[in-house]
Amino acid sequence: MGVTTGVSAGRRSGALASGRGSVQHDGRRQVHAGAPTKLQTAKPASRSSRLNDQHPKAMAVFRSCLLALSLVVIVLTQPNTLSGCWVIPLAAPELYIRGRIVPDRQLSLLGFWWTSLSALAVLWTGGGHSPMLPATAVGVFFAGLGGGFFASLEASGLCSALLLGVWLVGHGQLHESTHDYLGMSAQWVLLSVGFGSAGSWIGRHNTSTEFGSAQRYAEARALIEQLRSVTTKLPGSLDVATTCEVLLESCLDACHATVGAVLLHVGDAYLVPITMRGVTRVPWRHPSVGPGPMQIAWETGQPVIDTRPADVSAGNPGRRAGSTLFVVPVLSPDGVLALVALQVPNAAQFTEEAMKAVRATVEEYAIRLETATLFEQVRSAVTVEERSRLAHDMHDGVAQDVAYIGFELDLLHTKAARVDDALADSITQLRSRTTRIIQDIRASITDLRSSRSVERGLGSALSSCVRNAGAAGPLAVHLTLDESSFRLPAGAEIELFRVAHDFTKQACEGGSARNLWVTLVVEPPTAFLRLQHDGDFHPRDLGQRHSAQRLAMVGGRLLVAERAPSGLLVEASIGEDFS
């Protein structure tokens, strides 16, 4: 029992613990960071709305005081018995606020009718000395209450037009008495504007008080509708891989290059080659490994062009054959989001126009890539949360229930052993099966949490998995890791981990295996995982259809075969065939 670790020289040392952050689970990146989008245009609640939400009773008192003040103003300006009648129309809005007896639109309409009728009534009842003049302000108040400030302005305008227009129609021309009439009318029109403003203010607060929560739901619904609309109407998609593919194709076309890659920034300071052309592995030095054009572009956020002359003595392919590398950082408000690397054999291919076109393309796609990355983070967060919830439910539910049944079976066995040996043996077998079920549930819980397990890197997760397998039974684990400085996409890491996890579980459950060999070679965007055990081979082991299907979704292949002289061999590869 134990773990032996082999690490290839010059690549990666001490590789038992290998962890890096991942695209989806980087908790430090804020989902709402970055350039503003339509989703960020939701209007925040105003200070007065918040005040109304927080202190509804105080605001109700304030409204009542405002109503009383209005009544006082009317009584002082029209000191006659008719003034008392205005209590009723002015109290109506408060009644409306308390009980919402009239819907908003009808109230606004009522305000317009009231304004029109009162303006006509003014003309019929004495013009400038009419006791109906204050009634015009009431109508405007209603309009503002139901339709807002602009409705109150419209009502005031209507009132002015009627007062002036009908007067002119009725009197034909302006004379001395007209000045008094116009003065009084203008005074009440101005007052009505004030009343209208007050009405619109009260109406807005009433809405926010009684329907604040509903309004928020409506806003949330509108935002979700916008998100759905945005995702369906975008020219590309919100898929990171597709966006990178299109970006790389556009850049390669712009400078007629045949070798290139888009490397996405994940975690603290790691790059994942999302898409590549003309090469099967990343031929350039990772920024964290050593100096070079990638590091300069990474650290400065500026495009870098690096020409390397041919090394005639080496006679090797790759950059030693002489090439020019053009690295363009994809920038977001948070920094470098990705690096676009383009390589050509001849520096002359990178003309000013070509480089300008590449830079323009990268700039154009930066917001798309950032949006796709954010969307991926949101989607992954939801998936991870759901898997965690399921794992938690399984742990607290069925696992505990089965463990309880195990305890009860032990008790039953003790009693049965006193009276019937055959029954006791049956219970022992049942207990053994129950223990296996608990182990299966435990393995499933681990699998559900596997997306979190690989946050620190595939190698690290794999090491932990096989170590636990070694701990659980008489299994000697031989682990060899050979990982690049670059990382695989998170989805590929998760699927490879699941394959390893399932295989390890199978090796433990079989009981006959004494050795488990695990070899992992990661050279993004390709990876190779070989798993072997020396236990019994069952033809049913060949049917790992689900694993193969899942692996195929991330561009991988699965090979299952009988191992010579005994046991099972599983090889999973992503990208180019390593063999």
Added chain:
Amino acid sequence: MTMDLVLIDDHELIRSGLRRTFEAQDDMTVVAELSTCAQARAAVWTGPALVTVVDVNLPDGSGLDLVPQLRELAPNMGIVVLTMLDSDEHLLRALDGGASAFVTKSAASCELVAAVRHAAASPHAFTAADLAGAMRRRMAAGRGVTLTARERDVLDLLKLGIPVSSVAARLCISSSTAKAHISKVYEKLGVENRTQAIMEALRLGLLAS
């Protein structure tokens, strides 16, 4: 002499199964059943042969964090950690916390009863299935860690407690590169922060104390 047992588990069904298992023994009595860390801390831990069986996942915290607190409250009490998800990490944390035994819920009742008897007799001696294997794996994992010269430089500066920007300045590298080196060190040591990294490096002999 009768052993008084306290059960700390938030699953009523499990407590019920444990109670029936222990009470089937002539010398064991379950005197209390608790379901949270807070209840456990509030309880008065007395008794000549008291053994506590504590679950790892409790609603208000981890049973593994509770173990050292219980050990402080009742230095001579036997503490048996009972868990659904066994792992080397849990086992070694139970050992470090001062538990007397570590048992999985899939284990047969006789194993659990034996662990309780051991905890009552030798509360300060730890027992667990495959303890030796876990220790060996921990040592093997530690031996596998090798840092590059640059990572050692970074680790040396981290030990001084200076911020990342100063680490970068002293090594004449950018902050991004310094962060990458730090991430790599954390990754190799299997830790998540600076303090853990320094402690682990000291333990593995990668840093001079």
